[in-house]
Amino acid sequence: MKRPVGTPLRDDFQLVREAVPDAPDGGMVVRNRFISLDPAQRGWMDDAPSYMPPIALGDPVRATTVGVVESSRNPDFRPGDWVLGLNAIEDFSVVLPGGFTSRINVGIVDRPSRYLSAVGAVGLTAYFGLLDAGQPQPGxxxxxxxxxxxxxxxVGQIGKIMxxxxxxxxxxxEKCRRLVQDYGFDAAxxxxGKSQDDIAAEIAAxxxxxxxxxxxxxGGAVMDAAMLNLALHxxxxxxxxxxxxxxxxxxGMRNLWQVIVKQATIKGFLIAAYVPRFAEGGARIAQWIAEGKLRVDEDVQHGLDNAYDAFMRLFSGENTGKLVLEVD
Ligand SMILES: NC(=O)c1ccc[n+]([C@@H]2O[C@H](COP(=O)([O-])OP(=O)(O)OC[C@H]3O[C@@H](n4cnc5c(N)ncnc54)[C@H](OP(=O)(O)O)[C@@H]3O)[C@@H](O)[C@H]2O)c1
Known part of the structure; x- marks a missing residue:
């Protein structure tokens, strides 16, 4: 195994079989049922400064998972508890004392993988990214x-709600059809296959x-085109x-000068900064779903041995909604 250079290759990864570990003192073992496949994992594979250390060579690929406690020596968790945690693409994860894991109530969602999509980091990114970082106003x-x-x-649906x-x-x-018909966007x-100028002209229209x-x-040409269409402030x-x-x-960004011309603000957003407010955002998202105002699609792929092909759907654009790997 090796760090990917450019587009990850199948040979950069290995499927390793090991005995199911025992729960460590003060920790537990979680049987993962759903594994989140996210673009961020590609960044974690690089040996570059980021908001988390790079995945160590030879370690399983870090991932957020939803699973069931298999065995526990942590007094706060019992076997059978459903939990969300930062683990890895693996069927069993060892959670050390102090590791990030929280109990989840799967009774309030239609399926446990919702904790990776609608009421997980993805939904909360849309929620806090638009409402907190963007400060939207009606009209x-x-x-x-x-x-x-x-x-x-x-993000688009929350924008409509606002x-x-x-x-x-x-x-x-097909994706553009879904934006308008399934998600209620005004235009797509x-x-x-279009140049920055073509995209910019369509945004202007x-x-x-x-x-x-x-x-x-x-980013890239799409963002460059968007930057040419900013409103004042x-x-x-x-x-x-x-x-x-x-x-x-x-x-990089080629039309940065538009930030000056339009007196615009660029805000870097990272969902990790909002952990203390997750319950607040999750409750509001759940309410919108219950009211039929928010539709959340998942693209569920199956099997650990399918992890590479499933992950690459993010970069080919094949995924239709939140990409999740179900451990069968
Ligand atoms: N800052 C944070 O805290 C935070 C948290 C979560 C996610 N994110 C970011 O949010 C973005 C979306 O993540 P997601 O999990 O929702 O993934 P996603 O949008 O469900 O899947 C990735 C999509 O990106 C598009 N794409 C792939 N390569 C592209 C390219 N070269 N040019 C243009 N579009 C391309 C594809 O759609 P098309 O078919 O339309 O090309 C693909 O379906 C990512 O950039 C991710 O890193 C940030």
Whole structure:
């Protein structure tokens, strides 16, 4: 196994079989049932400064998981408890004392994987990213990139709940159809095969008064085009740059001068900073789902031996909603 250089290759990873471990003193063993596959994992594979240390070579790929406590020597958790934690792509995870794990109530959701999508980090990223970092106002125009994905589709719908005009950019006609028909966006733009100028012209046509909030998930030419359409005092929520996660040479932002021209604000957003407010955001999201105001799709793939192919769906754009690996 080795660190991926550019696009991850199958040979960069290994499936290793080991005996199920015993619970350590003060810790526990969790049997993972659902594993979150996220673009962020690609960043964790690089030996580069980030908000978490790089995954050590030879370690399993770090991942958020939902599972059931198999055995416990931690007085706060009992076998059979459903838990959410930062573990790895593996069927059993050892949780050391002090490791990040919280008990979850699977009785209030239609399936446990919702703790990785709607009421998990993805939904909370959409919620706090738009509402806290973006500060939306009714009547404003929101542009979401990566709009048909897990975060993007929720950002757009929350924007509609807030009374905004919402435009999404996504890859392909089918995703654009879903943005308007399934998620209620006002307009959708297909970026595939188009130049920055073409995308910029389509944004201008959809938002003649300019973009008040750009919720950025993608970067590259799509972001460059969006930056040419900012309204005065626009806010750019920088949430992700997936177009360059597999590039050793980062592209950067070519139309930064528009921040000066439009007196705009760029805010870097990281969901980890909002952990103390997760319950608040989760409750509001759950309420919107119960009221039929928010639709959350999951793309559930199966089997640990399918992890590489499943993960790569994020970069080919094949995933239709929050990508989750179910451990069968
Ligand atoms: N800051 C935070 O705390 C935080 C938390 C969660 C997620 N994020 C970020 O949010 C973004 C979306 O994450 P997600 O989990 O919701 O994934 P997602 O949007 O469900 O899946 C990734 C999507 O990115 C698009 N994509 C892939 N390569 C692309 C490229 N070269 N150019 C343009 N689009 C490309 C694809 O959609 P198309 O078919 O439309 O191309 C793909 O379906 C990522 O950048 C992620 O890092 C940030």
């Amino acid at each position: 404003e125009t929101l542009l979401v990139t990566g709009a048909a994905g897990a975060v993007g589709s929720m 009374g905004m005009r919402v435009i999404g950019i996504a890859g392909g006609a 733009i297909d970026y595939k 959809a938002a003649p008064q300019g973009i008040d909030i750009l919720f950025e998930n993608v 626009a806010r750019v929520v920088l949430c992700g740059l997936i177009s360059e996660y597999n590039s050793a040479q980062k592209v």
